[in-house]
Amino acid sequence: MVHVSLESISKVYPNGVRAVQPTSFNIEKGEFIVLVGPSGCGKSTLLRMMAGLEEITEGDLSIAGRVVNDIDPAERDIAMVFQNYALYPHMTVYNNMAYGLRNRGMGKTEIDKAVKEAATMLNLTEYLERRPSQLSGGQRQRVAMGRAIVRSPSLFLFDEPLSNLDAKLRGQMRIEIKALQRRLGVTSVYVTHDQVEAMTMADRIIVLNGGRIEQIGTPAEVYHQPASTFVASFMGAPPMNLLPARYNGNGRVHLSETVHIEAPGQANYSGDIRLGVRPENVGIVGASHPDALRFDLEFVEELGAGRLLHGKVGESGLIVHIPHTDPIPSDEVYVDLPKSALLMFDPATGARL
Amino acid sequence: MAVMTDTDRTVARTGRPVRWSVVIDHAILIAGSLMMILPVFAVFISTSISDVEIYREGLNLSLGPHMAENFDKALFLKGGFTGEITGSSMLINSFILGIGFALGKILIGMTAAYAIVYFRLRFATFAFWIIFTTLLLPLEVRILPTYEVVQGLGLANTYTGLILPLVASATATFFFRQFFLSVPEELVEAARIDGAGPVKFFIDILVPLSRTMVAAIFIIMFVYGWNQYLWPTLITTDESLFTLVRGIKQIIQNLDGANVPEYGRALALAIIAILPPVLVVVIFQSWFVKGLVESDK
Numbered sequence: 001m002v003h004v005s006l007e008s009i010s011k012v013y014p015n016g017v018r019a020v021q022p023t024s025f026n027i028e029k030g031e032f033i034v035l036v037g038p039s040g041c042g043k044s045t046l047l048r049m050m051a052g053l054e055e056i057t058e059g060d061l062s063i064a065g066r067v068v069n070d071i072d073p074a075e076r077d078i079a080m081v082f083q084n085y086a087l088y089p090h091m092t093v094y095n096n097m098a099y100g101l102r103n104r105g106m107g108k109t110e111i112d113k114a115v116k117e118a119a120t121m122l123n124l125t126e127y128l129e130r131r132p133s134q135l136s137g138g139q140r141q142r143v144a145m146g147r148a149i150v151r152s153p154s155l156f157l158f159d160e161p162l163s164n165l166d167a168k169l170r171g172q173m174r175i176e177i178k179a180l181q182r183r184l185g186v187t188s189v190y191v192t193h194d195q196v197e198a199m200t201m202a203d204r205i206i207v208l209n210g211g212r213i214e215q216i217g218t219p220a221e222v223y224h225q226p227a228s229t230f231v232a233s234f235m236g237a238p239p240m241n242l243l244p245a246r247y248n249g250n251g252r253v254h255l256s257e258t259v260h261i262e263a264p265g266q267a268n269y270s271g272d273i274r275l276g277v278r279p280e281n282v283g284i285v286g287a288s289h290p291d292a293l294r295f296d297l298e299f300v301e302e303l304g305a306g307r308l309l310h311g312k313v314g315e316s317g318l319i320v321h322i323p324h325t326d327p328i329p330s331d332e333v334y335v336d337l338p339k340s341a342l343l344m345f346d347p348a349t350g351a352r353l
Numbered sequence: 354m355a356v357m358t359d360t361d362r363t364v365a366r367t368g369r370p371v372r373w374s375v376v377i378d379h380a381i382l383i384a385g386s387l388m389m390i391l392p393v394f395a396v397f398i399s400t401s402i403s404d405v406e407i408y409r410e411g412l413n414l415s416l417g418p419h420m421a422e423n424f425d426k427a428l429f430l431k432g433g434f435t436g437e438i439t440g441s442s443m444l445i446n447s448f449i450l451g452i453g454f455a456l457g458k459i460l461i462g463m464t465a466a467y468a469i470v471y472f473r474l475r476f477a478t479f480a481f482w483i484i485f486t487t488l489l490l491p492l493e494v495r496i497l498p499t500y501e502v503v504q505g506l507g508l509a510n511t512y513t514g515l516i517l518p519l520v521a522s523a524t525a526t527f528f529f530r531q532f533f534l535s536v537p538e539e540l541v542e543a544a545r546i547d548g549a550g551p552v553k554f555f556i557d558i559l560v561p562l563s564r565t566m567v568a569a570i571f572i573i574m575f576v577y578g579w580n581q582y583l584w585p586t587l588i589t590t591d592e593s594l595f596t597l598v599r600g601i602k603q604i605i606q607n608l609d610g611a612n613v614p615e616y617g618r619a620l621a622l623a624i625i626a627i628l629p630p631v632l633v634v635v636i637f638q639s640w641f642v643k644g645l646v647e648s649d650k
Contacts (some may be wrong), residue, residue: 053542074548086539090561099557100547185569 003029004050004155009043010212019045021212022059027189028081032181034190037208038234042189044159044207050189051080051157064154076101079148080157084164085140087147093119094128097146104151118146121180138169145177149184156181156188162197174200184202195235199223200262207231223276226343229350231317232276238308240283240343243316245275247344247353255311256314261291264342267353279308279321281341286332292334295320300328309333393627400424400621406524407616419617427621438592438600440622447579448629453516454578455571462570463563466554469526470533471541471585481530487523492584500587508590519584524568532566533559572637576630597626 004027011020020042027033048054050061052073060067068076079100087096094115101111119125122142125150132140141161145211148156159176162170178201181188192198198205199219207214207222207230215227226232232240246262249270285292285322293313301308307328309320313335320335344353428440456629469472469481492499499518508514510587536559544554560567585599595603601622 051542051546053545073542073546079547080543080546082543084537084539086537086543088540088543088558090558090564099549103548103553147543158502 001029002026003031003064004189005060005062006050007060007062009046009049009061010057011042011049012057019211020049021210023213024059025213025216027187029116029187032178032188032190032201032203033206034192034198034202034204034227035206035208036195036234037214038190039193041208042211043193043208047157047159047189047191049079049201050155052076053080063075076155077153078155078157079151079153080159081144081161083160085132087140087163088144089132090351092129092131093124093143093146095133096132100147100151102163107232109313114150114152115146118150121149122146126261136218137165141173142163142176145180145322149186152184152186154187156186156190158188158190158192160192161190163194169205170197177201195237199235205235206237207234209234225352226276227352229274229276229345229347232343234277237280238319238321240276240278241318242345243275243313245273246271246349247273253342253344255293256317259279259293259314261293261337263330264339264344267344269344269346269353272347273353274347274350275337276343276345277337277341279319279339280306282318282320283336283338284320284322284326284329285330285336287334289334291336292336293295293332297333335353358595368490371559384643393624396620397624400617400624402617403424404613404618406474407620408613420621423617423621424625426615426618427625430618434626435592438595440597440625443600444625444629447626449512450515450581450585451629452577452598453512454519455574457516457520458522458525458574459567459570461520462527462529463560463567463633466529466533467559469530471551471554477634481526484523484526487521488527491522492519496587497581503588509588510594512594514588515585515594517580518588519578519581525574528566528570529563536562539593568637575633579630587592597622601626 006026007024010018010022012018012189016203023046030306035046037043045054050063052068052071056069061069063076063078081193085214088099091099097115097118098111101114106114109131115128116125119128122145124146127135127139127143130345132143134144138337144161156161160179161263162173174197177190190197190201198278198328199222202219204216205219205222206216209230214218215231217227222235226235226240229242232242243255245266246256247270247333249267251263252260252268253263253275255275287309295309295311295318297311299310301310304324306321306327309322309329311318311320311333318335345351346353395414398414398416399407399412400416400423401420402413403419406413406417428444431437431439465484469477469484474480503509503514503518506514507544540558541554544558549557579596580598581596582598585594585596589595589599590604592600601619
C-alpha cells in the first residue's frame with residue numbers, strides 16, 4: 001500500500017537555484033527509505049518539503065492519500081528528528097516530549113501515558129526531569145526520538161540524526177532506530193550522507209546526486225547493480241573499481257592494446273567504457289589462469305578482517321579486497337576479474353550499459 | 354581550627370611566593386574601590402549628625418545620634434512647595450518610572466525583534482535600520498519636539514507621559530534581535546511540527562530562552578530609567594509625580610531660607626535614591642551569572 005507519494009516534485013529557490021529536479025517515487029506503508037547522497041544533492045530539501053518546512057515549487061506530495069502541499073507541518077501527521085536534536089533547552093525531557101501533545105489539546109492523563117510509554121521504550125524513564133543540557137549526546141538523541149514517537153505519527157522523518165554522535169554510539173543508535181522502526185512499523189524517511197547507514201538501515205535506498213535521483217533500489221541492488229558510475233563509487237567503502245576500457249561488441253573488453261578479457265554480457269554499444277568491479281570480487285590467481293592479469297601491487301591496507309591491496313593493472317588503478325586468512329602475495333601477482341561480477345558503464349553519461 | 358589555619362598559612366607562604374604584580378594590581382583595585390565607596394560612606398555616616406554640625410564641618414566620618422531621625426524625616430516628613438510630598442511618595446514614583454521604563458522597553462524590544470527576525474516581512478531589514486537609527490536620536494536630542502507632542506496629547510503630568518517617550522528607542526530591539534538570530538533555526542521548525550503557532554512559539558519557547566537576556570536588559574534599563582533627570586524635570590510640574598532623583602533638590606530649595614538647610618534629611622534621601630539601583634544590580638547579577646554558566650543553547 002502506497003503511503004507517501006511524490007509526483008514530479010521540484011524545488012526552485014527564489015534566487016533561481018534548482019535544488020531538486022522533478023522527482024517522483026512512492027513509499028510503501030511501513031517502509032524504511034534512506035535518501036543518500038553527497039552534501040548539496042538535495043536530499044535534505046526533499047525531506048524538508050515532505051515535512052512542510054520548505055515549500056514545494058512544483059508537483060504533488062501526498063501522505064496517506066491526501067495531497068498535503070499546502071498543509072501545515074503540524075497537520076501532516078508527521079514527526080521529525082533533527083541533526084542537532086532541536087530539543088527545547090529550557091524544558092525537561094518530559095516536557096520536551098509532551099509539548100507537541102499539549103498543543104494538540106490531548107488530555108493530561110493521556111499525555112502522561114504516552115510520554116511514560118515512550119520513555120520506557122527508550123530507557124529514558126530516570127531522566128524525565130532533567131534538562132537536555134544535563135544529558136549526553138546519545139540520550140539527547142533518544143529524547144529527540146521520543147518526541148517523535150509519542151505523537152504516533154504516520155510518517156517519521158530523520159534528518160541526519162546520527163551525524164553529531166561519535167562513531168561507536170552511531171553504530172549503536174543505528175541499530176536502535178532500526179529496531180524501533182521495525183517494532184512500531186511506521187513509514188520512515190531517513191536522510192544521511194553516510195553510505196554505511198544507508199546500506200544497513202534501508203529497505204530501499206534512494207541515491208541522489210545534483211538534485212536528481214540516480215537510483216532507487218534495495219541496498220543489495222544499489223550495491224551490486226549500481227545504475228551509474230556515481231552510485232558505484234558513492235556506495236561501498238572502498239568504492240567500486242572503475243577501469244577505463246574499450247568494448248567493441250565482439251564479446252571482449254580491452255583493458256589495453258594487448259590485454260583483453262571476456263565481456264560480462266552483450267551490449268548494443270561499442271567504444272570506450274568504464275569497467276566496474278567490486279574490490280572483493282577480484283580474485284588472486286596463479287599466472288597459469290587463463291584470464292590472469294598482471295597486477296602491480298603498490299601497498300597494502302590492513303583492515304583486520306581483511307586487507308586492501310592497492311595497485312595497478314596496466315595503467316589503471318585497482319583495489320583488491322582479500323580475506324585476512326589469505327597471505328599477502330609477494331613477487332608477481334595475478335588477478336582475475338570474474339565475468340559475473342563485471343559491470344560496464346558509459347564513460348560520458350555514467351549510465352550502466 | 355587554629356591549627357588548621359596555621360598550616361594553611363604555612364602552605365600559602367611556602368607554596369605561593371608573593372608576586373609583586375599581583376600586589377600592585379590589588380592595590381590599584383582597592384584604591385579605586387575606596388575612591389568610589391568612601392564618598393558614599395561619608396554621606397551615609399553624615400546622615401547621623403545634626404544639620405548644624407554638617408553646616409559647620411562638612412561631611413563627617415564619625416557616627417552621631419540622628420541617623421534614624423533623619424531617615425524617618427527623609428521618608429515620611431511632608432514637604433515641597435505644596436507641603437504634600439514625602440520621600441516615600443517620590444520613591445514610589447521612581448520605582449514606577451524605573452520598572453515601567455524597563456518593562457516597556459523589554460516588551461516593545463522583544464516584540465519588535467520577534468517581528469523582524471521571524472517573519473518574512475517585505476521591509477524587515479529596512480525597518481530594522483530605521484529603528485536602529487533612533488539610537489542616534491536619544492531623548493535629549495529630540496526633547497523639544499517630544500515635549501510638544503506629549504504636551505499636545507495631554508500627557509504632561511501623567512505616568513504615561515513620563516515613561517512612554519523614554520521607551521521609544523532601539524537599544525532593546527537591537528539586543529533582542531541579535532539574541533534571536535543566535536537561536537537555532539531547527540528550534541523554530543521543531544516547534545512548527547509540534548503545532549506551536551507564532552504566539553505559542555513566542556511565549557513557550559522564545560521568552561523562556563531569553564530569560565538571561567531579559568534580566569540583563571532589565572538591569573541596564575531600570576538603572577537608566579531610575580537615574581533620568583532631564584525628562585522628568587520637564588514633563589512633571591505636579592509635585593505628586595516627582596521622582597527621587599528630580600525631587601531631592603526641590604526639597605532642599607524649599608526648605609532653604611534663613612534656617613540651616615536640612616542637610617541630614619537631604620543626605621538620607623540621597624542614600625535612599627542610590628539604594629534601589631544597587632540592589633537591582635546585586636540581585637539580578639547573581640541570577641544573570643547563573644544563567645550564563647548554565648548556558649542553554
